[in-house]
Amino acid sequence: MPLPDPVPLYGSAYKRDPYPLYARMREAGPIHRVLFPSGVTAWLVTGHAAAQQTLADPRLGKNHARGNDRWRERASIMPEPQHSQLQVHLLHQDPPKHTAMRRFVTDAFAPRRVEALRPRFQEMADALLDALPAGERTADLVQCFAARFPFQVLAEVIGLPPHLAARFRREWGKVVAPVGPTDPGRPAYEALLRELQAYIAEVVADRREHGGDGLLGRLVAARDEGELTPEELDSMIFQLLVAGQEPVTNQITTALVSLMRQPEALARLRDTPELMPRAVEELMRLDSAFELTTWRFLAEDADLHGTRVPAGDSVIVSLCAANRDPGRFPDPDALDLDRAQGPHLAFGHGIHFCPGAALARIELQVALGTLIARLPGLRLAVPDEELRWIPAVLGRGTAELPVTFDRPVCPYSRGTTA
Numbered sequence: 001m002p003l004p005d006p007v008p009l010y011g012s013a014y015k016r017d018p019y020p021l022y023a024r025m026r027e028a029g030p031i032h033r034v035l036f037p038s039g040v041t042a043w044l045v046t047g048h049a050a051a052q053q054t055l056a057d058p059r060l061g062k063n064h065a066r067g068n069d070r071w072r073e074r075a076s077i078m079p080e081p082q083h084s085q086l087q088v089h090l091l092h093q094d095p096p097k098h099t100a101m102r103r104f105v106t107d108a109f110a111p112r113r114v115e116a117l118r119p120r121f122q123e124m125a126d127a128l129l130d131a132l133p134a135g136e137r138t139a140d141l142v143q144c145f146a147a148r149f150p151f152q153v154l155a156e157v158i159g160l161p162p163h164l165a166a167r168f169r170r171e172w173g174k175v176v177a178p179v180g181p182t183d184p185g186r187p188a189y190e191a192l193l194r195e196l197q198a199y200i201a202e203v204v205a206d207r208r209e210h211g212g213d214g215l216l217g218r219l220v221a222a223r224d225e226g227e228l229t230p231e232e233l234d235s236m237i238f239q240l241l242v243a244g245q246e247p248v249t250n251q252i253t254t255a256l257v258s259l260m261r262q263p264e265a266l267a268r269l270r271d272t273p274e275l276m277p278r279a280v281e282e283l284m285r286l287d288s289a290f291e292l293t294t295w296r297f298l299a300e301d302a303d304l305h306g307t308r309v310p311a312g313d314s315v316i317v318s319l320c321a322a323n324r325d326p327g328r329f330p331d332p333d334a335l336d337l338d339r340a341q342g343p344h345l346a347f348g349h350g351i352h353f354c355p356g357a358a359l360a361r362i363e364l365q366v367a368l369g370t371l372i373a374r375l376p377g378l379r380l381a382v383p384d385e386e387l388r389w390i391p392a393v394l395g396r397g398t399a400e401l402p403v404t405f406d407r408p409v410c411p412y413s414r415g416t417t418a
Helices: 012-016 019-028 048-055 069-075 081-086 097-107 111-116 119-128 143-144 149-157 170-174 187-212 216-222 230-243 248-261 265-273 274-287 319-323 356-372
Strands: 031-035 041-045 136-141 295-299 302-303 305-311 314-317 402-404
Touching: 019 248, 019 319, 041 048, 048 314, 081 097, 081 187, 081 230, 097 216, 097 230, 111 119, 111 274, 111 356, 119 143, 119 149, 119 356, 143 149, 143 248, 149 230, 149 319, 149 356, 170 187, 187 230, 187 295, 216 230, 230 248, 230 295, 248 265, 248 274, 248 356, 265 274, 274 319, 274 356, 274 402, 305 319
Parallel strands: 041 314
Antiparallel strands: 031 041, 136 402, 295 314, 302 305
């Protein structure tokens, strides 16, 4: 059966398991016109080689000003003045501005620096499991762990003080989800946006008053020294708070679901924890929380993988489809802890490669290692088909993760139960 044109990328069946559709798209060619729930049409790249080429293609820019009127009509949904004040972060910049802004965050997320914080991250993970109600053998791992641990880590790394971290609302992260001007949920969306913007203003004022050598303090100092505009400062904090933790939350859920679907792999990982770094890479390849990249645009009509793409049309890469390309990964739908891991694209590629990749890797190693070691017998508490996958356009993860387990194990005495 031929693929429709455009290919719809929405619906509960698609969000639950997009991989059969991605396989059909890869077999039919490297690029396809697709339709998103908001009504936006885009060009989706699916194969590994084509994805890697696209992510490094200097003709494709990220700045929203490149988008044409057809794209802008349905995709530029954030109202003014917030769009101008919060949407000029790294994901929407091109060189040389992108290069100048990125240097502010690379030191904070440098591999050696975040590796030195691993013991602190382990303390955080253990504390969250210590807080599980005594005697309970079931839990929603999103509510009690996956939604909390990444934000605690992020706050530690960027220097968000505890009194402000305690006031951050996870619901503010929903402002990146498309809610069009005629959507009934638009008033609630705009209210969340205003709340988040007010919170960012508090963060800036606090760091300006109290200083500190954390990333937030350095960004505020850069603004005061004229190296960043007020809009760039607010946008970078917006990106850190919204994109710096929710993808890790979602990646914890996708990884755990994959492991619970393969109990023998979960058991092996628990018995052989030194496999964890390799396992994390394979789990990210198998089911990435970054399902699709954000928009890219051509400045003029051009050929892209044999297809003529108009200037200003949005081009998106499916990282999940690329990571299951059988031309790059043999038996790509299988979880293989012994896979000779080549470079997956879960963190992207090229100049927009995720600057927090080293931090995310350590977070995932600590999170999965702690959960597997301390919750023996970990398994889903509901049938697999009842899991509710988030409706996010670009991301993958479960809204909840109900599990059951045997008696929790104390962190420092694996033979003792809590």
